[in-house]
Amino acid sequence: MNGRREEEVGLLVVGGGPAGLVAAELAARHGLTVLLVDERATFGGQIYRQPGPGFVVRDPRRVGRDYWAGVALVEAARGAGVELRARTAVLSLRGTTAVCLTEGDEHVTLLRARRVLVAPGASDRPVPFPGWTLPGVVTAGGAQALVKASRVAPGTRVAFAGSGPLALAFPAQLRHLGVNVVLALEAGPAPRAPTVARLVVAGWGNAALLRDALTYRARLLGARVPLRYGRIVVRAEGEDRVEAVVHAAADADWRAIPDSEERLEVDTLCVGYGFVPSTELLRLAGCQFGYDENLGGLVVEVDAWQRTNVEGVLAAGDGTGVRGALVAMAQARLAALGAAADLGAVSRARAARLARPVRRQLAAKERFRRALLPLYAVGPGIYELATPETVVCRCEEVTLARLEEAMEATVDTDALKSYTRAGMGLCQGRSCQPQIGAVLARRTGAASEAGSLLDGANEARRPVPRLSGGQLAALAGTTPRPPVRPAAIGVLADDTVPDRGLFVGG
Amino acid sequence: MDERASAESGTCVDAAREPGAGVLLPRRSDLSGEVPTDTDVVIVGGGLAGCALAYFLATQGVELAVLERAELNREASGTNAGSFHFQIAIHQLTGAGADADRDRLLADVRLLVRAAAMWRDLERELRADLGVHVTGGLMVAETPEQLQILVTKQRIERDGGLDTEVLTGAELRNFAPYLAEDLAGASYCATEGYANPLLAAPAFAARAFEAGAAVRTYAPVERIEQLQDAGAARFAVHHARGKVRAHRVVNAAGAWAHELARGNGFELPLRAEGLHMNVTEPRDRLLVPLIQHIGRRLTLKQSSNGTFIVGGGWPARAEPWPARPSVRWSSVAGNAAVARRVVPALADVRVIHTWAGVWAASKDLLPVVGESARVPGYFTCVVPTGFTLGPLMASLLAGQMTGTSATLPSEYSPDRAPTLARGGARQGGPS
Numbered sequence: 001m002n003g004r005r006e007e008e009v010g011l012l013v014v015g016g017g018p019a020g021l022v023a024a025e026l027a028a029r030h031g032l033t034v035l036l037v038d039e040r041a042t043f044g045g046q047i048y049r050q051p052g053p054g055f056v057v058r059d060p061r062r063v064g065r066d067y068w069a070g071v072a073l074v075e076a077a078r079g080a081g082v083e084l085r086a087r088t089a090v091l092s093l094r095g096t097t098a099v100c101l102t103e104g105d106e107h108v109t110l111l112r113a114r115r116v117l118v119a120p121g122a123s124d125r126p127v128p129f130p131g132w133t134l135p136g137v138v139t140a141g142g143a144q145a146l147v148k149a150s151r152v153a154p155g156t157r158v159a160f161a162g163s164g165p166l167a168l169a170f171p172a173q174l175r176h177l178g179v180n181v182v183l184a185l186e187a188g189p190a191p192r193a194p195t196v197a198r199l200v201v202a203g204w205g206n207a208a209l210l211r212d213a214l215t216y217r218a219r220l221l222g223a224r225v226p227l228r229y230g231r232i233v234v235r236a237e238g239e240d241r242v243e244a245v246v247h248a249a250a251d252a253d254w255r256a257i258p259d260s261e262e263r264l265e266v267d268t269l270c271v272g273y274g275f276v277p278s279t280e281l282l283r284l285a286g287c288q289f290g291y292d293e294n295l296g297g298l299v300v301e302v303d304a305w306q307r308t309n310v311e312g313v314l315a316a317g318d319g320t321g322v323r324g325a326l327v328a329m330a331q332a333r334l335a336a337l338g339a340a341a342d343l344g345a346v347s348r349a350r351a352a353r354l355a356r357p358v359r360r361q362l363a364a365k366e367r368f369r370r371a372l373l374p375l376y377a378v379g380p381g382i383y384e385l386a387t388p389e390t391v392v393c394r395c396e397e398v399t400l401a402r403l404e405e406a407m408e409a410t411v412d413t414d415a416l417k418s419y420t421r422a423g424m425g426l427c428q429g430r431s432c433q434p435q436i437g438a439v440l441a442r443r444t445g446a447a448s449e450a451g452s453l454l455d456g457a458n459e460a461r462r463p464v465p466r467l468s469g470g471q472l473a474a475l476a477g478t479t480p481r482p483p484v485r486p487a488a489i490g491v492l493a494d495d496t497v498p499d500r501g502l503f504v505g506g
Numbered sequence: 507m508d509e510r511a512s513a514e515s516g517t518c519v520d521a522a523r524e525p526g527a528g529v530l531l532p533r534r535s536d537l538s539g540e541v542p543t544d545t546d547v548v549i550v551g552g553g554l555a556g557c558a559l560a561y562f563l564a565t566q567g568v569e570l571a572v573l574e575r576a577e578l579n580r581e582a583s584g585t586n587a588g589s590f591h592f593q594i595a596i597h598q599l600t601g602a603g604a605d606a607d608r609d610r611l612l613a614d615v616r617l618l619v620r621a622a623a624m625w626r627d628l629e630r631e632l633r634a635d636l637g638v639h640v641t642g643g644l645m646v647a648e649t650p651e652q653l654q655i656l657v658t659k660q661r662i663e664r665d666g667g668l669d670t671e672v673l674t675g676a677e678l679r680n681f682a683p684y685l686a687e688d689l690a691g692a693s694y695c696a697t698e699g700y701a702n703p704l705l706a707a708p709a710f711a712a713r714a715f716e717a718g719a720a721v722r723t724y725a726p727v728e729r730i731e732q733l734q735d736a737g738a739a740r741f742a743v744h745h746a747r748g749k750v751r752a753h754r755v756v757n758a759a760g761a762w763a764h765e766l767a768r769g770n771g772f773e774l775p776l777r778a779e780g781l782h783m784n785v786t787e788p789r790d791r792l793l794v795p796l797i798q799h800i801g802r803r804l805t806l807k808q809s810s811n812g813t814f815i816v817g818g819g820w821p822a823r824a825e826p827w828p829a830r831p832s833v834r835w836s837s838v839a840g841n842a843a844v845a846r847r848v849v850p851a852l853a854d855v856r857v858i859h860t861w862a863g864v865w866a867a868s869k870d871l872l873p874v875v876g877e878s879a880r881v882p883g884y885f886t887c888v889v890p891t892g893f894t895l896g897p898l899m900a901s902l903l904a905g906q907m908t909g910t911s912a913t914l915p916s917e918y919s920p921d922r923a924p925t926l927a928r929g930g931a932r933q934g935g936p937s
């Protein structure tokens with residue numbers, strides 16, 4: 001009966017966000033055959049996400065700058081000859097061979113590529129606090145996707161709690177689209193004069209970013225949305241859905257200061273404490289990782305051409321550490337040039353020359369990012385909000401108390417997973433692992449290098465520390481396994497695989 | 507038929523989900539204690555074999571230490587499917603269930619019947635929730651030839667004291683409407699089922715600890731030195747945390763047992779193999795019994811939380827320890843194909859995770875349990891279908907070591923030549 005389709009391609013790009021689109025276009029312009037796949041229905045990624053099919057743009061001015069930027073990137077890639085395949089998830093990656101599944105297909109496709117660029121982006125940093133699983137508590141990314149893809153407002157009285165250079169973008173965008181945002185909380189401190197001065201210096205060449213940040217702030221202020229710095233969400237209250245948010249003043253480590261709680265009635269709480277890179281494909285491929293909480297935690301190691309330690313596998317964008325779209329696109333250019341040079345499509349010298357301005361641009365962005373760190377460095381308190389009754393693993397409904405009880409038996413993440421089932425559900429640990437990693441790190445104390453990695457994340461100038469296999473396991477959770485997305489038995493099934501018969505066990 | 511269908515509605519709670527439901531785990535502070543420097547028995551390996559043996563010895567008053575190189579129960583015993591395979595593996599031993607194997611198969615049946623009885627009682631004995639579910643089990647046949655083997659098998663099982671029956675046609679369809687209609691038939695064994703492999707070995711370890719056993723983790727054994735003239739201690743077991751002198755040692759190192767044995771100059775009839783497993787999203791109850799295939803690589807069940815656990819012996823790529831074997835895509839695809847062939851309704855059920863573990867297979871698929879004549883005092887306890895048979899074989903070995911029960915038969919001897927079964931075991935093992 002059915003087998004599988006096999007295809008060959010020069011460069012396979014996984015992810016159709018800014019990084020993937022830009023890399024695909026540039027590589028195609030240098031003569032590579034490029035296939036770009038994205039599991040979503042439309043291209044553009046988190047920031048430039050296009051509305052779903054059937055959505056007709058009636059008033060081009062309302063949809064915003066990002067929409068048009070996305071259109072341009074998609075058109076440019078297509079114009080360069082890139083084959084774009086939507087609704088296609090990469091389920092497995094080994095070397096430069098990927099198993100892909102296109103929605104609606106009856107079987108998977110085996111793609112043999114000469115180079116693979118993994119540009120999978122990031123997802124919201126999961127932050128468990130009492131009430132985080134109540135309906136009406138949404139992630140910033142989720143709310144943004146909802147609004148961008150289907151133009152649906154998440155609620156009628158929306159509070160936002162979060163942090164980070166892009167955090168204010170969410171409430172500002174929501175407000176702009178007509179959503180009633182009643183409160184915006186930023187965990188970091190209000191910008192003070194010295195920091196602002198530093199930003200202006202570092203911001204040289206980052207005018208667009210600064211302008212965006214200021215615009216967001218101005219929009220919120222203009223719309224009279226209370227903007228409170230140095231405050232963190234403590235819990236969400238409500239019976240069947242969120243009815244109120246309780247927040248408190250946060251110290252420099254983002255720990256709630258006693259007696260500073262306030263309560264506000266809302267019907268939606270939007271939470272955005274930054275992003276974590278999507279690492280499952282890169283981990284599956286066996287790439288080397290480092291750790292930096294401010295880049296989202298696990299970050300893959302890449303060389304000057306965005307090559308990982310695995311032959312033929314490159315990485316770019318938020319998936320390599322969350323730094324935003326501009327950096328993602330610059331990294332993507334380096335990756336495309338690197339792959340083209342490796343495959344002989346351009347000479348090394350020419351690639352180096354073309355890369356020079358990109359590297360300058362990246363250096364400027366990195367200076368800017370580091371200048372921003374005092375404002376937005378992630379405090380360890382973010383993983384101390386859960387109480388014993390808080391469900392940490394939502395899929396399997398495992399509470400913090402239950403996890404801590406099991407930690408009396410083991411501090412090995414795989415064993416912990418076995419004893420509690422935390423991380424075994426549909427999301428495969430994506431939403432509980434950062435919290436579990438942090439609790440484990442705290443428990444095993446100063447002795448644990450993983451722990452010191454979490455605590456030391458504030459040192460702005462230190463290079464990203466490299467992880468040993470054990471640390472990677474502690475922080476990333478358990479062994480990565482295919483398929484990295486759920487896939488039906490009927491589509492996975494391949495009757496042409498020989499079955500050599502039997503033996504005992506299993 | 508009706509009794510069978512209602513025997514287990516699948517509503518039992520999975521112990522691992524239920525806080526305080528009797529899950530019994532050893533404490534980290536205990537496991538990291540000092541390793542004794544002198545003892546009677548040192549058991550190398552903290553899987554099900556090592557932990558169960560420690561329990562049976564310690565409760566009979568034997569002084570002992572278990573040395574595990576990493577966490578307890580993290581290798582085969584904690585990665586397996588947890589199925590009780592009580593129907594004999596006749597098809598794996600011969601091409602056609604030949605009479606030549608009858609004696610051996612009868613002996614297998616008798617052992618399996620005892621294992622069934624032990625599992626039935628184990629939660630009570632250990633006073634712990636092990637997630638034991640007696641669901642019954644079906645072994646399906648696709649072709650008339652395979653069906654004929656099931657018929658032969660059923661007779662041997664009957665003669666050995668195991669109740670099974672062969673179902674075909676409408677009877678099978680009524681009993682198991684979820685099976686593909688064109689299957690030739692199936693044998694059914696009401697005592698089959700499964701337990702939670704994540705809970706069994708830790709529970710044994712916790713009770714062994716209570717009985718005085720020094721169960722220790724992160725104590726990898728580097729070598730076992732044979733002492734010439736040192737009174738009662740015949741061995742010095744060198745491990746990463748020091749040295750322990752022992753009168754007897756037990757190699758319960760699973761897939762690494764043969765490597766450990768080589769250090770003392772002998773070959774065990776074992777090889778290590780990576781095995782593949784899949785787990786799906788949860789669904790409403792579709793089926794109750796365990797299902798396996800007599801001619802192809804498939805075992806599957808719907809666990810108490812609704813997920814389907816699918817395996818059956820598909821290979822995984824071996825990696826050097828401590829890395830786990832890595833998953834081969836061809837195993838995902840092949841295993842899915844057999845599962846869909848046998849239970850067509852699985853076609854739209856999504857696999858959410860796969861994993862792989864490594865087990866020790868003996869070439870004749872018999873346990874490798876007993877004392878080596880070549881190195882007196884050196885015992886081995888490695889059991890291929892080791893979840894089903896591990897606790898039983900450990901208790902039999904404990905009986906032999908304490909002199910309370912008979913010496914194990916020579917068929918299980920670690921000294922036996924590493925050859926195939928009399929009837930010629932099919933080389934079905936994955937590589």
Ligand SMILES: Cc1cc2nc3c(=O)[nH]c(=O)nc-3n(C[C@H](O)[C@H](O)[C@H](O)COP(=O)(O)OP(=O)(O)OC[C@H]3O[C@@H](n4cnc5c(N)ncnc54)[C@H](O)[C@@H]3O)c2cc1C
Binds near residue numbers: 417480481581584585
């Ligand atoms: C019976 C069984 C059911 C499983 N169900 C799920 C599930 O629903 N969702 C999921 O994501 N993963 C499940 N797993 C997979 C497994 O728990 C993880 O893969 C493992 O904890 C670590 O991941 P890994 O990729 O390293 O796997 P490996 O380390 O290769 O696999 C090892 C792990 O399998 C685990 N395991 C053994 N028995 C069970 C069990 N009864 N339940 C859960 N885990 C077990 C053990 O923790 C073992 O260490 C199941 C495994 C088994 C054996």
Ligand SMILES: Cc1cc2nc3c(=O)[nH]c(=O)nc-3n(C[C@H](O)[C@H](O)[C@H](O)COP(=O)(O)OP(=O)(O)OC[C@H]3O[C@@H](n4cnc5c(N)ncnc54)[C@H](O)[C@@H]3O)c2cc1C
Binds near residue numbers: 550574575579588889
């Ligand atoms: C995927 C899979 C599915 C299976 N399904 C089933 C099933 O459904 N039913 C069934 O009956 N059987 C099944 N089996 C077989 C069963 O799991 C094994 O036979 C059984 O668990 C073996 O137990 P063990 O204690 O001998 O080995 P293990 O559990 O592997 O334990 C050996 C231990 O020794 C330790 N060790 C090794 N070397 C050293 C050293 N030098 N020093 C210290 N410690 C050391 C290891 O770390 C390990 O913990 C399956 C096996 C696998 C892999």
